[in-house]
Amino acid sequence: MLMIRIKAPSKAKKGEVIELKAMIQHKMETGYRRDRYGRQIPKDILRRFECIYNDVVVFRAEFFPAVAANPILVFHTIATESGTLLFKWVDEAGVESYDKVELEVV
Amino acid sequence: MWRFVIRGLCFSLLPALPVLSNAKEISDFSANPDLPSEVVASGFEFLTPESQALQLDDFANPGFLWVDRGRLLFEKQEGKRACVDCHSERDSEMDSEMDSRREGKTDPESDGKVLPGSATRFPKINQDTNQLINLEGQINHCRVERQSLSPLPYESEQLLSLTAYVTSLSRNMAYDIAIDGTADAYYDRGRAYFFKRKGQLNLACSQCHDDNWGKLLRGDRISQGHPNAYPGYRLEWQNFGSLHRRFRDCDVGVKAEPFAAGSETYLALELYLKWRAKRLLIESPGIRR
Numbered sequence: 001m002l003m004i005r006i007k008a009p010s011k012a013k014k015g016e017v018i019e020l021k022a023m024i025q026h027k028m029e030t031g032y033r034r035d036r037y038g039r040q041i042p043k044d045i046l047r048r049f050e051c052i053y054n055d056v057v058v059f060r061a062e063f064f065p066a067v068a069a070n071p072i073l074v075f076h077t078i079a080t081e082s083g084t085l086l087f088k089w090v091d092e093a094g095v096e097s098y099d100k101v102e103l104e105v106v
Numbered sequence: 107m108w109r110f111v112i113r114g115l116c117f118s119l120l121p122a123l124p125v126l127s128n129a130k131e132i133s134d135f136s137a138n139p140d141l142p143s144e145v146v147a148s149g150f151e152f153l154t155p156e157s158q159a160l161q162l163d164d165f166a167n168p169g170f171l172w173v174d175r176g177r178l179l180f181e182k183q184e185g186k187r188a189c190v191d192c193h194s195e196r197d198s199e200m201d202s203e204m205d206s207r208r209e210g211k212t213d214p215e216s217d218g219k220v221l222p223g224s225a226t227r228f229p230k231i232n233q234d235t236n237q238l239i240n241l242e243g244q245i246n247h248c249r250v251e252r253q254s255l256s257p258l259p260y261e262s263e264q265l266l267s268l269t270a271y272v273t274s275l276s277r278n279m280a281y282d283i284a285i286d287g288t289a290d291a292y293y294d295r296g297r298a299y300f301f302k303r304k305g306q307l308n309l310a311c312s313q314c315h316d317d318n319w320g321k322l323l324r325g326d327r328i329s330q331g332h333p334n335a336y337p338g339y340r341l342e343w344q345n346f347g348s349l350h351r352r353f354r355d356c357d358v359g360v361k362a363e364p365f366a367a368g369s370e371t372y373l374a375l376e377l378y379l380k381w382r383a384k385r386l387l388i389e390s391p392g393i394r395r
Contacts, residue, residue: 003171025171027344069344070168 002026004099006087011104012079020051020059022087023072024097030065048090049073053103054083079105146385147319149335149394152327157341161393169270169339169391172346176271179264185253189268192252193221225276226388229377231288238292238373241269242348260367266346270337273390281334281388283381296378299371305362326395331356332383333376335392342395349376352394 031043
C-alpha cells in the first residue's frame with residue numbers, strides 16, 4: 001500500500017482556478033545504485049501521473065530516475081462542473097495507485 | 107541562530123574576538139557540562155530556508171506520509187485489539203464515545219491513556235522489566251503484552267509509522283525526561299558515550315555538537331545534535347528514519363562500529379540527549395539534511 005496525500009478544495013466557484021497538491025510515498029529507486037555487496041539495486045520508479053477530472057485528463061506528468069523519493073506535484077485547473085478528481089500514478093511494472101476526491105462547483 | 111551568524115562575521119572581521127567568545131563559551135560550558143552552551147538551538151536553525159519551509163508545511167512535509175500510515179495502523183484491529191481501544195489521542199472531554207469501547211479494557215499500570223504528551227516521557231524505565239525503553243520499545247511491549255503479536259523489527263515501515271504518529275501528537279511539547287532512580291545509571295552511560303572518543307577518527311559526539319556547533323563541516327553547519335526532529339525525514343536518506351538510525355550514521359561518520367538500533371547503548375544515549383534537549387520542543391516529523 002502506497003500512502004497518498006491529496007490537497008484539493010471540496011468546493012469552488014464555476015470558472016475558479018483551483019490548486020491541487022498530490023504526494024505519494026515511493027522510494028523512486030534509480031537503478032544506478034548498488035547495495036553493500038556490489039549488486040545493482042533494480043530500478044523501481046513511478047513512470048506516469050495523471051489527474052482526471054470527470055473523465056478529462058487535466059494534468060499529466062512523466063517521472064524519470066532523477067526525481068526524488070516521495071514526489072509531490074502542485075498544479076492548477078479550472079473548476080468547470082461538480083464531480084470527481086482522480087489522481088493516478090503508474091509505476092515501472094504498470095501497477096496503478098490512485099486516490100480520488102469530490103469537488104462541488106457552485 | 108543569530109549568534110553563530112554574528113560570530114561568523116566576527117571571524118572574518120576581527121580575528122582576535124572569536125578567540126575570546128570561544129573562551130567564554132567554553133567557560134559557560136564547563137560551568138554546566140551537560141548543555142552545549144547557554145544557547146540551545148534546535149537542528150531546525152541549521153537548515154536552509156527551503157528545508158525549514160518544508161518542515162513547516164504540514165502538507166508538503168513527507169514525514170506526514172508516515173504519520174498518516176501510523177494513524178491507520180493505530181486504529182486497525184490487530185491481534186487481540188487495536189491500539190486505539192486502550193489509548194485515546196483525544197482529550198477526555200471529547201472522549202465519551204471512546205469510553206464505552208474501552209470499558210473493561212483499562213490497564214491500571216499504564217499511564218498512557220491520553221496520547222498527546224506521552225512521547226515526551228520516553229525513554230523511561232518500564233515498570234514490568236525495570237529496564238529502559240523508548241517509544242519504539244513501548245510499542246513493541248504493547249504488541250506482545252496487550253495484542254499478543256510479535257514485536258516489529260526496528261526501522262520497519264510499521265514501527266516507524268506508529269512511532270511517527272504517536273510522536274506527532276506531542277509536537278510542540280517539551281521533553282519531560284526522568285533521570286532519577288533506575289534511569290540514573292542509564293543517564294550516566296549515555297552521557298559517557300556522548301563524551302567518549304571513538305572510531306578511527308577518534309572523535310567524541312561532544313567534540314562536534316558541544317565544542318564546535320555553528321561552524322562549518324565542509325558545506326554543512328554543525329548542529330548541537332538534538333534529537334527533537336526524530337523520528338523524522340532525512341533528505342540524505344530520501345526516507346523516514348528513527349533517532350537510532352541517525353546515531354548509526356554519526357558512528358559510521360567517525361568510522362566507529364555502530365551499535366544495533368534499539369541497543370542499550372543507544373537507548374542510554376537517547377535518554378541523555380532528550381534530557382539535554384529539554385528546553386526544546388518536539389518537531390517530529392522533522393526535516394533534516
